[in-house]
Amino acid sequence: MKEFNVTETIDIKLTKNESFDLQINNLVKHKDNPNLSKIIDNFQRELDNEPFIKKYEIGEKNFINIEINLNEFLKTVENVRNFIKVTNPKKIIFDYGGPNIGKPLHVGHLRSLNIGRSLYNVNKLAGNTVLSDIHMGDWGMPIAQIIQYGVENKINFKKITIQELEEIYPIASDLYSKNNDFTQLAQNINKNLNNNQKDLITKWKSIKDTSLKSLESTLHQLNHKFDLWRGESDVNDLIPDMIEDLKSKNKISLDDGAYVSDLKTDPKILITKSDGSYLYLTTDLATVLDRLDNFEFDKTLYIVDKRQKLHFEQLFSSLEYFDFPTKEYEHVSFGTVNDADGNPFKTREGGTKKLTDLYDETYQYIKTINNELDEISLGLLSNTVLAYSDLITNRNTDYKFDLEKFTNVNGKTGVYIQYANVRAQKLINDSSLEVSDFSILSEELDNNDKSLLRSLIKFEFYFEQTIKNNEPHHLADYLYEISQKFNGMYQGINILENENTVLKENKLKITDLFLQYSNLLMECLGILPVEKM
RNA sequence: GCUCUCGUAGCUCAAAUGGAUAGAGCAACAGACUUCUAAUCUGUAGGUUAUAGGUUCGAGUCCUAUCGAGAGCGCCA
Numbered sequence: 272m273k274e275f276n277v278t279e280t281i282d283i284k285l286t287k288n289e290s291f292d293l294q295i296n297n298l299v300k301h302k303d304n305p306n307l308s309k310i311i312d313n314f315q316r317e318l319d320n321e322p323f324i325k326k327y328e329i330g331e332k333n334f335i336n337i338e339i340n341l342n343e344f345l346k347t348v349e350n351v352r353n354f355i356k357v358t359n360p361k362k363i364i365f366d367y368g369g370p371n372i373g374k375p376l377h378v379g380h381l382r383s384l385n386i387g388r389s390l391y392n393v394n395k396l397a398g399n400t401v402l403s404d405i406h407m408g409d410w411g412m413p414i415a416q417i418i419q420y421g422v423e424n425k426i427n428f429k430k431i432t433i434q435e436l437e438e439i440y441p442i443a444s445d446l447y448s449k450n451n452d453f454t455q456l457a458q459n460i461n462k463n464l465n466n467n468q469k470d471l472i473t474k475w476k477s478i479k480d481t482s483l484k485s486l487e488s489t490l491h492q493l494n495h496k497f498d499l500w501r502g503e504s505d506v507n508d509l510i511p512d513m514i515e516d517l518k519s520k521n522k523i524s525l526d527d528g529a530y531v532s533d534l535k536t537d538p539k540i541l542i543t544k545s546d547g548s549y550l551y552l553t554t555d556l557a558t559v560l561d562r563l564d565n566f567e568f569d570k571t572l573y574i575v576d577k578r579q580k581l582h583f584e585q586l587f588s589s590l591e592y593f594d595f596p597t598k599e600y601e602h603v604s605f606g607t608v609n610d611a612d613g614n615p616f617k618t619r620e621g622g623t624k625k626l627t628d629l630y631d632e633t634y635q636y637i638k639t640i641n642n643e644l645d646e647i648s649l650g651l652l653s654n655t656v657l658a659y660s661d662l663i664t665n666r667n668t669d670y671k672f673d674l675e676k677f678t679n680v681n682g683k684t685g686v687y688i689q690y691a692n693v694r695a696q697k698l699i700n701d702s703s704l705e706v707s708d709f710s711i712l713s714e715e716l717d718n719n720d721k722s723l724l725r726s727l728i729k730f731e732f733y734f735e736q737t738i739k740n741n742e743p744h745h746l747a748d749y750l751y752e753i754s755q756k757f758n759g760m761y762q763g764i765n766i767l768e769n770e771n772t773v774l775k776e777n778k779l780k781i782t783d784l785f786l787q788y789s790n791l792l793m794e795c796l797g798i799l800p801v802e803k804m
Numbered sequence: 805g806c807u808c809u810c811g812u813a814g815c816u817c818a819a820a821u822g823g824a825u826a827g828a829g830c831a832a833c834a835g836a837c838u839u840c841u842a843a844u845c846u847g848u849a850g851g852u853u854a855u856a857g858g859u860u861c862g863a864g865u866c867c868u869a870u871c872g873a874g875a876g877c878g879c880c881a
Contacts, residue, residue: 284820287827296823302861332861334824371881412880447880458879503881529879537806541878551881580808581876606809607875640843663829664817667809669874671816680843682829683817690843698840736820748818748828755828762836762845769840804843 283337285732291336292725298333307333341721344728347784351791355734356398362567364402365391367574368490368497371408372482373417373440375433376489377623378616378672379576382605384495385661387574388797389743390603396795397738402566407502409479410554415461416443418474419453422460428477433485436478441622462548465507475504489627494654494799506557510549513557517542522593534592540585555586556593563596570599572741577604577667603741606669608661613671629672633657636674637686644804651801652689658798659685662747683751685798688789691754692800694761695786702767702779710780715773719760720781726753727788734795743796750792757785 286294298314301307311329318327318335325340367387370376376384387403395401417436420443421428426435446453464471490496514530517523523530528545542553562568573583583602590600610616616624634653638644644652660677664670680686716724729749736745766778793800 284823286824287819288824294823299823300861330824332824336824369881408881444880526878531878538878544879546879548879550879552878554881577809578875579881582881585878668817673816676816676830679830684829686843690841694841694844701840732820740821744818745820751828758844759846761840762842765840767840804841 285729286336288336290338292339292728293337295335295337298329298335302333339728341716341724341728347787351730351788352396355396355731357738360398360400361569362400362402363394364404364562364566364568364571365394365574366404366406366571368405368495369408369575370405370486371413372479372502373413373436375437375485376626378608378626378629379623380626381608381629381657382576382661382666383574384493385658385797386603386605386666386741386743388495388658389662389746389795390572390574390737390741392797393734393737393743393746393795396791397734402499402568403497404499404501405497406558407500407504409475409482410464410503410507411549411551412447412457412461413440413444414475414478415457415464416440416447417478418464418471419443419457419460420446421474423453428474431477431481433481436481458546458548462546465510465548467507479504492630492650493626493657494797501558501561503554503558506554506561507549509557509560510553513560514543514553517593520594532589532592534588536585536588540589551582552585552589555582556589559590559595563598568598570601572601572603574603574605577606580604601741603666605666609669609671611671611673611675616672630654630657633674633678636678640678641804648801648804651799652686652804655685655689655798655801657685658796659688659747662743662796663751665744666742683748686804688750688754688793688798689801689804691757691761692786692789692793693802693804695757695782695789696800696802698761698766698782699779699786704776704779715777717763717774719756719763720777723753723756723760723781723785726756727784730788730791737795746792746795750789750796753785753788753792757782757789 281295281297283293283295286292288294295314298307298311301310304310311333314335315329318324318337323340323343325338327335327337329335365387367383368380369383370380391401391403417439418428420426420439421431426439443457447457448454460471464475514523518530521533523532523542525531526539530542532540532542534540540552541550542556543549559571562571575583580602583600587600587602591597608616618624618628630653633656634649637649637652637656656674656677660672661670663683676682677684678686680690726749733745733749737743760778760781764774764778766775766782769775769778790800
């Protein structure tokens with residue numbers, strides 16, 4: 272609209288107005304423009320020619336409300352799967368999970384696993400090349416502490432069990448913080464481990480093997496899979512050269528015997544300890560080197576809790592300062608999981624709560640609600656509760672894990688969204704009709720039908736929000752919205768025994784659409800649908 | 805002490821990146837079951853978005869200050 276000196280990118284947004292689907296707000300700011308009426312005419316010509324607009328109106332402040340033509344917009348899920356593909360696919364590494372060797376997965380790992388899996392699935396659906404790396408904490412001081420404790424207590428590392436390891440870890444960690452002799456000895460072991468001292472490597476291997484078996488079984492139970500099982504130990508050998516390189520480029524210098532980055536920051540960035548051994552940041556830098564060598568990637572997402580913000584700021588600024596190849600790096604942070612009273616999640620004894628225990632409690636709780644359910648369904652529902660109740664909250668807010676609330680079928684819960692899905696499955700199966708053949712006749716639709724269909728067309732919007740911000744809660748909330756609207760439609764009228772065949776076929780077709788969207792959304796969230804409940 | 809994040813209904817949380825009358829879910833209250841699974845549905849009520857200023861046609865969202873909460877702050881990861 273050059274003639275009026277107005278340049279606008281027309282910004283179409285979803286609206287809160289119940290009678291409409293979309294709104295355009297571009298005209299509002301031109302209320303004092305002398306040519307406003309001509310501009311509006313211009314807009315109207317454009318809108319009149321759009322086939323997807325069923326009707327529109329221009330409100331009092333020149334907000335434009337649009338009701339869309341449902342049939343133009345409704346897509347089969349196959350079409351949606353094509354439509355959501357990004358134009359420039361990227362190769363993205365998802366660094367999440369981060370379990371420690373010697374320590375079972377606990378509540379602190381829950382969100383990284385849930386959010387990581389969801390973002391992995393969502394990006395895969397968007398057509399990006401995805402690679403997940405569990406990034407094990409299998410190196411450094413914690414391992415040294417375990418070995419030192421084991422040596423002192425003459426433990427046979429070859430035959431060490433996961434139960435022993437789980438007992439040793441907190442004791443060793445406690446000794447490290449309280450007993451100076453122990454601390455010194457453990458630090459010495461850490462240093463020798465970094466230097467690949469043979470007997471220590473043997474002990475470390477035994478610990479890792481035992482730990483890994485337990486880890487794999489827990490992850491299997493929780494339905495998590497990883498493309499890469501790399502750990503901090505895998506990059507240990509890259510570190511000496513990396514340090515030498517940084518020294519020769521005058522990027523780091525000695526400070527109280529430790530190497531710090533020359534980048535002016537507050538606090539300073541520590542690259543090695545004063546005894547020459549390595550730190551969290553040292554390993555993470557080397558991990559980037561390792562990934563650059565072995566996998567071409569455009570972007571790395573670190574799905575790690577928000578308390579490590581400073582660490583990742585230091586990592587990212589170091590990567591830039593040290594002239595690592597330019598790639599995208601992002602810390603996808605999240606808040607903590609507290610118990611129902613809002614206190615940090617602990618066992619009765621004060622230790623961290625194991626994920627297997629949380630799973631078992633959830634499983635048993637659901638079993639008391641429906642005692643007749645088979646093991647597979649109980650397992651699927653348990654995992655649904657653990658994932659959905661986590662993903663429904665914005666990742667940056669801390670939330671309270673309240674089992675009673677999360678297993679309630681009334682509310683925004685995993686149980687509710689599964690229930691709606693099961694109802695839809697049953698309806699389609701019992702209809703014994705080829706529902707995919709039906710076309711939707713919008714003239715015959717009632718308010719419940721329209722309400723659901725108009726929600727279904729919003730999928731792409733929430734999908735985009737999730738990809739753009741790495742926030743799965745948009746999709747989790749949206750799944751609740753369509754599930755609720757489906758239940759409303761289902762409850763309002765008996766579909767299968769209805770004598771009005773047009774109505775019946777419409778509703779079955781809509782049910783089928785809902786089911787496909789529900790399944791797709793569950794896939795996005797890392798949830799598997801149950802067949803009965 | 806310094807830095808960062810946050811403060812929305814009784815409770816737990818959303819809110820399209822600055823748009824219209826701030827939305828959901830619990831809990832509360834009032835209704836609907838010889839059911840295609842009521843583990844459901846329908847309705848009512850609930851708000852000065854911590855407070856005070858500012859920017860803007862327009863602020864929960866941006867800026868400043870105050871109050872309150874949480875987290876982090878070189879030899880742990």
